Amino acid sequence: MHHHAASRWLPLALTLTLGFGVVEALAGWWSGSLALLGDAGHMVTDATALGLAALAAHVARRPVSLRHSFGLPRVEALAALINALFMLALVVALLWQAVVRLAEPRSIEGATVTLVALGGLALNLAVAWLLTRGESDLNTRAALLHVMGDLLGSVAALAAGLVIQFTGWTPIDPLLTMLICGLILASTLTLLRSVIHTLLEGVPEGISLPEVGHAMAAVDGVRSVHDLHIWSLDSRRPALSAHLVLTDARRWPAILDAQRHLLAERFGIEHVTLQPELPAANPLVFVRNGSRPDTHHR
Structure with a gap:
């Protein structure tokens, strides 16, 4: 098993995520669902993250040189750091939009939200499966964190769509968005701590x-x-x-x-x-x- 067994799937994950993100953004705009729009924005951010992770994995495989005697293995940690910061920015933006939507409720097309969320859930499960195949690293963990955030976003959008479709209660949309933001924030901070520890040359976890x-x-x-x-x-x-x-x-x-x-x-x-x-x-x-x-x- 070589070190990049998981990262080799990053380009395919990028293509799938970006393509569905565009579809979800159009559906979110048409249906008026913040959960769908938020998940679409998350997917576009994920596509950027996956692209950055794929590039970092490629660069990190370059051999040592006279200028970089260790090679460039820490490019992956830098990419993970950038991805984690992107996630923090996205969480702040989604939380703000959720608060605004609670103050000013809008009509939402529940059936459309439900169908698109089901497609997003299936896609994110497939991408997550790809990224868990083989040995992972900080870079792939950061990309997987984005995908898991998308997965949770799809679950939230699906739940919101079903509730709105059968009860008409639209506040569920921003409320579930806020819940998912909290879960993503906790995972992002954990990853950020690991990345910073590596970049600061701390003693590796599990070694005394x-x-x-x-x-x-x-x-x-x-x-x-x-x-x-x-x-x-x-x-x-x-x-x-x-x-x-x-x-x-x-x-x-x-x-x-x-x-x-x-x-x-x-x-x-x-x-x-x-x-x-x-x-x-x-x-x-x-x-x-x-x-x-x-x-x-x-």
Whole structure:
């Protein structure tokens, strides 16, 4: 399974989403449904997001160069950040329109809303299925978030259409729009937090820096570990660098092999840079007995 198994479906998802977004916008304008118009606007935004995600996935596969020694894997995180910001802007716009519609109710053609919402629901289920095939990354997660927002929007539009069709109660349209906005907002903020954490080179989720440090210090021949840093090149590839204080420098080749095996097998970290050295003062030192980091100078 290669890393871009999910992102390869982005161009098809883009085509399907953009095409139906145009149809939904026309139906929303004709029927007077805010839920349909909002979902259509969401789909157009999604089409932009999917296009950006597809472009980012393509760029991220470019090989390393003299100027970009790591390649361009973080383009996907940047695309996810832009997509999340687009989602926040869309939520604000839809909430505002919902408030206005509650204050000034309009007649809505319930039957049209119901039929178009059913088509949108089927399309979004298909696109979501495409984007969940294979391994995902922050970029694909951001695109999938947009699609899930569309999916919820289609459910809201369908419910609104049915209620209006059988009861004539039009406030259900903006009320359901506000509910869906709240759900989308919660998911967007979660994604935004993950993206920012990656871009700020935070320790990847699921990895404990103290646990890694003490495990490395417990390897035979290592006196202590300091200047330990763990970050992500992208959402899939953690990287590590550290300085190892050795008990015997002549054992370094064996210690290096043991460290690489430990980090790869136990923590899933394969991009590793280690520097052997003699004892030195450092404010964050992990020692072999697993005690708290030593903060005094040696």
